[in-house]
Amino acid sequence: MGTSKEIEGAEKLSVLMARQPIYTKSQDVAAFELLFRDPDGNFIEGLKDKDATLGVLLGTYSSISQGGQVQNLPCFLKVTDSFLLDNDMPELPRHAFVIEILGHSKFTPAFIERIKSLANDGYRLALADYDPRDPRFGAVLNIVHVLKLDIQKLGLKNVQTLAQKLKPFQLELLADKVETQEEFRICLEMGFEKYMGYFLSKPEPVRGKKLSGNKVLLIQLLTELQRPSATAESVEEIALNDPALTYRILRVVNSAAFNLRKEITSLSHAIALLGMEQIRRWVMLFLANNDEDKPDDLTRNMLQRGRMCELLAEMAGREEPINHFIVGLLSQLDVMLDIDMKELMDQVPLRQDIKDALISREGSYGEILQEVEHYERGEFEHLRKLLDRQFYEVAYRHSMSWATQVMQAMQESA
Template identity: 60%
Template structure:
């Protein structure tokens, strides 16, 4: 069964449209940590970065169909993407008619601000495009005429400095801009920016835990850990697993709902955990137990769970493409690599509470071994640092795997919300 599933996945990756560009997305949040847009991170293999997206209808279709959609409260929503463009592309007479509801146009700081460009931006704003200015430097007068044209202004909080921001914001007030705090790396920075009145936020602050010393795993996560421990016992039985699962009937029901969902296209309905084990095998049950261990916690945004799912699936796909044995272990490593942020428990403390194989723990703690190598590459890809990839597989397969993982995570989120 497992081999057939793997070969089907690899075939679908081979059959997928390969793009002339590497793509990833970074969420843009409101003050409530809801995702309202995505920043597109991309790099072309040809060097024609802008044109590889704007001149390619297939690439634009993939972005609108895969990169801009999320599952929120069981509903699929399409969000706008911030698309970085040079002045050269914006001024090109062949600039395509991009869908205004799907793309916000982001101007980079090194742009040469000319009267011609200002007129072009005004024209784009009049026709309904949302304009974003990045890399703002308050000491450079070239940005001044742009402030009355653009809608969103990105402020790099690390470059500008948290201490200097209140005065910068005060001077920007007359322009009535929507301010986006960029490079927000931890919860404390998020809190300070919140107090300053930013309306949008971007950065990796969600993936950093606020550790509470001595905090223990609680609730249905305890039952899941007991199941995970039993699943690592080579002599376990369906009866032994059901004996543990019976302690949380609601959780068992939710696991069965996911297994029966489109996320795992089965021809017949699974009615019990023992039935699921008979049909799928222990490895696949271990997958879904691990998946629910990554389920949302009170006060934690959906995006954290979504990213854990994407990361887990992409790690597994790369392992399969490389012909690595035990690809499911790569899934577990990717999925649990942000469990510390989800539970606000330091990873080292977490590993003392979680029953996992030593090689999985080593990958999670220090990115060691073959598992850690793949996890590290997936993390690099997520950040859009494409030049730093180890190229464990052909570069185009990274994008196809990432895209597949986005859609897979979306269907799992939908199934989990229905449970």
Template identity: 60%
Template sequence: MSKLLSALESEEQLSVLMARQPIFSKSQDVVAFELLFRGSDGVSLATLKDEFATFDVVMNTYANIVKAGGNQKVPCYLKVTDKVLLADLLPDLPPSLFSLEILGRSDVSPAFVEKLQELSKKGYRIVLADYDPENPKFTVLLNVIHVLKLDIQKLGLSELPGIIQKLKPYQLDLLADKVETKDEFRQCLEMGFTLYQGYFLSRPVAVKGKKINSNKILLLQLLGELEQENATGVTLEEIAINDPALTYKILKVVNSAAFHVPREINSLSHAITLLGMEQIRRWIMLFLSTSQDGKPNELTRNMLIRGRMCELLAELMGHPNTMNYFIVGLLSQLDAMFDIEMKELLKEVPLSSELKNALLYYSGAMGETLKDVEFYERGQFDQLQGSLEKPLYEVAYRHSLKWSDNVMQALLSSD
């Protein structure tokens, strides 16, 4: 059993499954995370109160994000039901780091409204989801809440301007929910939404004839060389010398704490001598997935999380060649990064047909693992197909969050 596998299996397992979904500002910076728990009845929130380990994980991993200024904590949205609130099952959580999201199916009784007012006075920001402008029961809540989620798919983009106009007197932060494309994001931006949630970052905007930029082409050339049986550190450096600045950045990241190298590495050939071709391949893939101009860091972060979690799940399930699982997870959103359709993009990337089919069709064990990782990150825990015990998915996800923070810190400091 590998050292990593031993560490994962000995990690304290939580009694809940959790994932997080980012909430973005107008500039596509992450300003909060919605916590996704297994189950939707809110009862699992009690574990935050009863188990210090769960609370500690939320505070130190799920609420953490790396930005240019270093590690930061951002607020987490917690979905809570009226039953949880009225029965005082809500944990005593710091209001600066937790916003409370109430659901549209809540029974909006006088006691419920009074409880929300009490929590608001304590400093909690109240978020209302599932808003229906035709249902009069929500009107009283508009004077209590701070953030209003509008499901743009359900309400319809064409109806939103009229709805927003009627909401103006309440001076709420409006959150566009289920924003699935860049065009929807642009339209919501023009309407004046403050916050955005959805999978729009993961969708490519296909631009006919768009090409991969020059420094990414060099990385693809390096990957192509790595696929050759006679590749050496010298042959890689002959390619890398065409972009000394990129080579310097790669070596700086390789030397960072994220990779725990035994001593400082000063050349690609030196790195290969110490750590081998497979690790060099990993780092080149990492740089291939780093943000293009105009792309938010969150896209790179999510690619890193996916790659690492695919690799960890493969190791936990005993699959061989776990590095290939890492590559599949990492590159699964490369089309969104480059705004080139995946089928076209993969014509340029030197990968085996097995990896390409996993990326295009979710085929084979690698494709199935990628699908599980996507289920997990969306909070669709009941759809997980793998053979692992469910708590191990959370452990792998948690480790992937921490690992991505370390890598993001190294990448941002190398700019």
């Protein structure tokens, strides 16, 4: 496992960046929208002449593991008028970026000619903030390829009629600000092709739902790992009740994410090499793993969030960074299992301070978790700045890479 020393030695960028997934109808990730702020609060001006920044965007920020394979997906890049019209605009790889035009752009003749030229050169263009009452947008609907419709701002009742009116333009319609699974289902029926929003992060609790047998075994393991008198043998004895699960845990532990020099062949061997705390981490990981009918992106985000919580805690000098990892990892377990978080906490053997953080964001664990949640959403203005700002982006970037590696190992071992 990497530590905060890796973060401190990593290349620092002059911007804060996060990414928000853009989903298909089947809730697979099709692209990412980049949330981007430079120190002056601008979106994209800091990208000019920054080859290192472009390299990071083309690498970590576009990378994802799906079906056991790492691939690079396109990134939607919000751009300002001045960035587009500037002769010094960097050459952006056409396959890697979708240029996103903001609704408050001034659609001057020069601007319209510029985006026509970009479209003719093979760039895909998206338009955000569309307002059907504003006649300015008529000039660009025949040029852009993707149209984002803010369903909260426009109102779901109006969106269906609007979608019908837009059909002649043959645009790819992207439903933005989809906040619940019900809204997703409604937009699906309307024929939207892409979706953005936090609908995957909202649980749909099923009253009285209990944990599955597989999860119960993981909780038994977790309980044993927390006992002061636990031994490698006592933990392994429980794990052997599900050899397939034990095999999968060992496959992940042996993956490239951990840089081990020799293969680990048993859980007791893993505990001897890595210690109880590390094995407790991976039992938690499998407790959070998706054996329900949930998209892979939820597991990916849980992994990424857990790792970033741990790194921020370590760099901020907080006690027990591994417990910050657990809090971050399990903070969406209610969504994964469709069990209300309070009910869920009654079913899992966790310390009360960890439960308090998960239910009401209390204490050090809750503070770090909130910090990471703000960063993920691009709410950079709400950060408490527990560290120098540059460390947030590097920790986020490292967490994305780590989650990609672990997802790949988990998918390969499934």
